[in-house]
Amino acid sequence: MTQYIIKRLLLLPLLLFIFSVFAFFIIQAPPGDFVTSYIAELAASGSSMDQAQVEALREQYGLDQPMIVQYFRWVGGMLRGNFGVSLDWKRPIMELIKERLLLTVLLGAMTFIISWSLAIPIGIISATKKYSFIDYFFTVFNYMGVATPTFMTALILMWLAYSYFGVSVTGLFSPEYVDAPWSLARAMDLLKHLWLPALILALDGTARLARVMRANLLDELNKPYVEMARAKGMSEWRLVLKYPVHLAINPLVSTIGWYLPMLFSGSVIVATVLNLPTIGPLLLRSLTNQDMFLAGVIVLIYCFLAIIGTLISDVLLAWLDPRIRMEA
Amino acid sequence: MEPLLSVRGLKTYFYLDEGTVKAVDGVDFDVFPGQIVGIVGESGCGKSVTIKSVLRLIQNPGRVVEGEILFRHQDEDGREKTIDLAQLDPHGKAIRSIRGAEIALIPQEPMASFSPVHTIGDQIMEAVLLHQDVSKEEARRISIERLHEVGMPNPEQRMKAYSWELSGGLRQRAMIAMSLACNPRLLIADEPTTAIDVTTQAQVLRLLLDLQEQHNMAVIFITHDLGVIAQIADFVVVMYLGRVMETGPVEDIFFHPQHPYTKALLESIPSIYAPAGERLPTIEGSIPHPFSRPSGCPFYPRCKAFMPGVCNTSTPQLKPINDRQAVSCFLYD
Numbered sequence: 191m192t193q194y195i196i197k198r199l200l201l202l203p204l205l206l207f208i209f210s211v212f213a214f215f216i217i218q219a220p221p222g223d224f225v226t227s228y229i230a231e232l233a234a235s236g237s238s239m240d241q242a243q244v245e246a247l248r249e250q251y252g253l254d255q256p257m258i259v260q261y262f263r264w265v266g267g268m269l270r271g272n273f274g275v276s277l278d279w280k281r282p283i284m285e286l287i288k289e290r291l292l293l294t295v296l297l298g299a300m301t302f303i304i305s306w307s308l309a310i311p312i313g314i315i316s317a318t319k320k321y322s323f324i325d326y327f328f329t330v331f332n333y334m335g336v337a338t339p340t341f342m343t344a345l346i347l348m349w350l351a352y353s354y355f356g357v358s359v360t361g362l363f364s365p366e367y368v369d370a371p372w373s374l375a376r377a378m379d380l381l382k383h384l385w386l387p388a389l390i391l392a393l394d395g396t397a398r399l400a401r402v403m404r405a406n407l408l409d410e411l412n413k414p415y416v417e418m419a420r421a422k423g424m425s426e427w428r429l430v431l432k433y434p435v436h437l438a439i440n441p442l443v444s445t446i447g448w449y450l451p452m453l454f455s456g457s458v459i460v461a462t463v464l465n466l467p468t469i470g471p472l473l474l475r476s477l478t479n480q481d482m483f484l485a486g487v488i489v490l491i492y493c494f495l496a497i498i499g500t501l502i503s504d505v506l507l508a509w510l511d512p513r514i515r516m517e518a
Numbered sequence: 519m520e521p522l523l524s525v526r527g528l529k530t531y532f533y534l535d536e537g538t539v540k541a542v543d544g545v546d547f548d549v550f551p552g553q554i555v556g557i558v559g560e561s562g563c564g565k566s567v568t569i570k571s572v573l574r575l576i577q578n579p580g581r582v583v584e585g586e587i588l589f590r591h592q593d594e595d596g597r598e599k600t601i602d603l604a605q606l607d608p609h610g611k612a613i614r615s616i617r618g619a620e621i622a623l624i625p626q627e628p629m630a631s632f633s634p635v636h637t638i639g640d641q642i643m644e645a646v647l648l649h650q651d652v653s654k655e656e657a658r659r660i661s662i663e664r665l666h667e668v669g670m671p672n673p674e675q676r677m678k679a680y681s682w683e684l685s686g687g688l689r690q691r692a693m694i695a696m697s698l699a700c701n702p703r704l705l706i707a708d709e710p711t712t713a714i715d716v717t718t719q720a721q722v723l724r725l726l727l728d729l730q731e732q733h734n735m736a737v738i739f740i741t742h743d744l745g746v747i748a749q750i751a752d753f754v755v756v757m758y759l760g761r762v763m764e765t766g767p768v769e770d771i772f773f774h775p776q777h778p779y780t781k782a783l784l785e786s787i788p789s790i791y792a793p794a795g796e797r798l799p800t801i802e803g804s805i806p807h808p809f810s811r812p813s814g815c816p817f818y819p820r821c822k823a824f825m826p827g828v829c830n831t832s833t834p835q836l837k838p839i840n841d842r843q844a845v846s847c848f849l850y851d
């Protein structure tokens with residue numbers, strides 16, 4: 191087991207290198223660079239720059255160097271904790287993303303906890319009470335969850351909260367805390383605001399997860415080891431929770447890995463609607479403005495989180511399933 | 519002597535959308551203490567459903583619809599009382615206290631009947647702890663002893679093994695150890711040797727016979743292999759399409775078979791005395807589809823002694839023809 195984890199950890203730098211190259215070139219792919227779009231912006235507002243100014247700007251940001259050099263300067267800086275400066279915001283990237291990253295991870299964790307603690311029991315109940323009223327009820331609930339766009343749920347809930355309770359549910363902080371430094375009071379305020387967006391984001395995932403859990407468990411419930419546990423005289427609930435639920439959850443555990451990155455990109459619309467200070471909207475803006483250094487860093491962080499997530503789910507899976515432990 | 523288990527008129531049906539499958543449609547047999555009863559019949563004739571009905575393990579859409587399953591239950595003080603298992607709630611406490619404790623099962627598929635993600639030690643200990651008021655260490659000791667008893671090499675280490683790490687023979691031994699965990703009075707073995715190779719088969723049969731003698735258990739042994747029946751059973755129940763065709767002591771079944779189906783079944787066994795090159799007789803026709811069961815005697819479409827107007831109009835009942843054998847056939851009415 192330990193050996194397995196070490197092996198996986200040794201792979202990490204290699205994966206990160208591959209992804210960093212990947213992120214860099216994807217960002218470079220669109221024609222033009224930041225200066226091109228800056229000129230276009232200036233032109234739109236009626237002013238212009240002469241060629242010398244343009245060259246100076248390019249030189250200042252190192253855009254005149256060959257790609258390879260640009261790449262190594264970028265990576266080298268990051269290794270020293272310098273993520274560079276956002277051309278668009280004219281601020282250090284680290285400063286821009288620090289808090290947003292924390293909030294995104296928090297929101298992701300909360301969403302994850304809510305959707306798993308709803309979906310797993312729903313899946314278990316639907317499967318063990320197949321074709322009962324409660325199963326049909328959850329089936330309808332699940333379809334609605336999958337079919338309703340998340341941003342619409344968000345809008346409806348916002349409207350309900352505002353018109354019936356008079357509270358505004360946008361953002362993650364009360365106005366007085368938005369720009370305040372971190373304190374216990376601010377953290378409490380965050381918790382008060384976090385659960386609703388987390389719930390909205392969780393609903394969609396919950397529905398899918400519950401369907402998969404139900405299907406997996408139905409498969410497992412017909413297996414001979416379940417009948418054998420009954421033949422030993424175990425009570426139904428105890429045996430269901432000990433044997434088939436364990437085996438039905440295993441395949442789901444391997445999906446934990448993509449949870450965070452998926453939530454990152456999937457939540458852009460919701461984050462915009464709810465005005466959440468998360469990473470998603472920042473990435474969208476950096477991409478539309480060709481703010482390549484910022485976009486590159488964010489994409490790389492996505493990859494990093496995906497790798498960490500996969501590592502966590504692989505380790506969890508190996509811990510839960512001895513057959514995988516043996517192969518490793 | 520009173521029977522330990524007495525099944526009377528058992529009917530178990532599966533209510534599917536396509537129709538009703540009468541998997542067991544009137545089965546009677548007795549099992550006496552210390553006796554080995556072999557249930558034999560072709561695949562799909564309802565052997566497994568019969569014994570699952572006895573343990574009340576039939577799940578929806580199946581149901582035990584009729585009949586009595588009388589079992590001589592023994593309470594903690596050793597007092598005996600006959601209870602009808604067919605009347606019990608299949609999820610209730612009463613049947614659960616009998617399953618695994620007084621009636622134990624060796625299932626048809628030992629590989630799939632162990633959980634692949636729990637050690638066999640965990641699963642055997644669980645069987646002990648479910649019915650015996652002992653500490654975990656004591657349960658562990660009992661489990662190791664049981665593994666030792668079934669001839670598992672290095673039982674202490676094997677407690678930590680997973681079922682898929684064992685060979686077929688050892689896996690079946692572990693399964694037997696688990697069934698014996700609580701010293702059952704009735705052991706039901708559902709084709710315990712079909713999944714393993716012939717040499718191991720013989721060893722497992724030997725082991726079951728030894729254990730039966732040591733524990734003085736009654737055993738219901740299910741198989742479609744008459745050769746195995748000849749080796750192990752005292753008494754034989756021949757089944758066809760959910761009904762009992764003939765019952766009797768093993769010698770009578772082999773040397774004086776009465777029912778045309780039993781005769782046909784015996785003729786289809788390859789004999790080493792048969793002249794070389796002779797074709798093996800098989801039973802004419804094929805087993806009817808469960809949805810299109812013939813009315814009357816289920817065997818008449820394949821029967822050599824078919825009597826039109828008799829066999830296809832009413833169903834023969836199982837009746838004793840002498841003090842040992844009983845047959846369900848109009849030839850003996």
Ligand SMILES: Nc1ncnc2c1ncn2[C@@H]1O[C@H](COP(=O)(O)OP(=O)(O)OP(=O)(O)O)[C@@H](O)[C@H]1O
Binds near residue numbers: 559560742
């Ligand atoms: N869960 C079920 N749903 C519907 N039909 C079933 C179910 N279980 C068994 N049957 C039907 O009941 C009949 C008897 O099955 P059973 O498993 O008892 O046969 P068997 O004699 O044990 O055969 P084998 O030697 O292959 O194990 C078969 O026709 C089968 O299709």
Ligand SMILES: [Mg+2]
Binds near residue numbers: 566
């Ligand atoms: Mg069977």
